[in-house]
Amino acid sequence: MESGITVRAWHAHAKINLALHVTGRRADGYHMIESLAVFTRFGDRIEIELADTDRFSASGRYVSAVPLDDSNLAVKARDALRKQAGPAQTPPVAIRLEKNLPVASGVGGGSSDAATVLRGLAEIWRLDLDDAELARIGLSLGADVPMCLAAKPLIALGIGEELSAVPGFPALGLVLVNPGTAVSTAEVFNALSDRHNEGLPPLPRDLDFHSIRNWLE
Numbered sequence: 001m002e003s004g005i006t007v008r009a010w011h012a013h014a015k016i017n018l019a020l021h022v023t024g025r026r027a028d029g030y031h032m033i034e035s036l037a038v039f040t041r042f043g044d045r046i047e048i049e050l051a052d053t054d055r056f057s058a059s060g061r062y063v064s065a066v067p068l069d070d071s072n073l074a075v076k077a078r079d080a081l082r083k084q085a086g087p088a089q090t091p092p093v094a095i096r097l098e099k100n101l102p103v104a105s106g107v108g109g110g111s112s113d114a115a116t117v118l119r120g121l122a123e124i125w126r127l128d129l130d131d132a133e134l135a136r137i138g139l140s141l142g143a144d145v146p147m148c149l150a151a152k153p154l155i156a157l158g159i160g161e162e163l164s165a166v167p168g169f170p171a172l173g174l175v176l177v178n179p180g181t182a183v184s185t186a187e188v189f190n191a192l193s194d195r196h197n198e199g200l201p202p203l204p205r206d207l208d209f210h211s212i213r214n215w216l217e
Helices: 073-085 109-124 131-141 145-150 185-190 209-216
Strands: 008-025 031-050 055-059 093-098 154-157 162-165
Touching: 008 109, 008 145, 008 209, 031 109, 055 073, 073 093, 073 109, 073 131, 093 109, 109 131, 109 145, 131 145, 145 154, 145 162
Parallel strands: 055 093
Antiparallel strands: 008 031, 031 093, 031 154, 154 162
């Protein structure tokens, strides 16, 4: 493949846990969860094109909080996919992140960026990887990445890797308020007084706005 390919762009959608129950904790420290997660139309934006050398840059409202080195999950996703596929099939790329989601705000922005880079590079590099293989690579980057690869209403179990789609889920109008204070997910989980809670109740048979609202109440 040659450099100069037209820039491709994807949206990295925000992940919203409408309900999240912590049901246990594994010996390795990961928390067991049951979550109903949905994804918004709003989110970050990822642009990728083939280049002479690997590059990563960022812009957007929250760019000041974005690391530009190898600690960024988008960069880690590129490197993990390259390690899986081999250097011969994964030429250098320029990745540009438009950071529209607040960092450390609980909406899975970094995980969604990583998931979007995995999907985008799989297309750019024309890799023969199915969803299960991408999810396995994604899980090595973080427990939320497989959910963000799916990017549709779902129930997540385990540490977030056991996914069941929820077909027919209604569109919801959501107002998200962020006070501008970064909160570490690890610190939130570590502060829990009880890690052994009941799982989610069954979803209503008929999924519409009112039944979901009542279920959440």
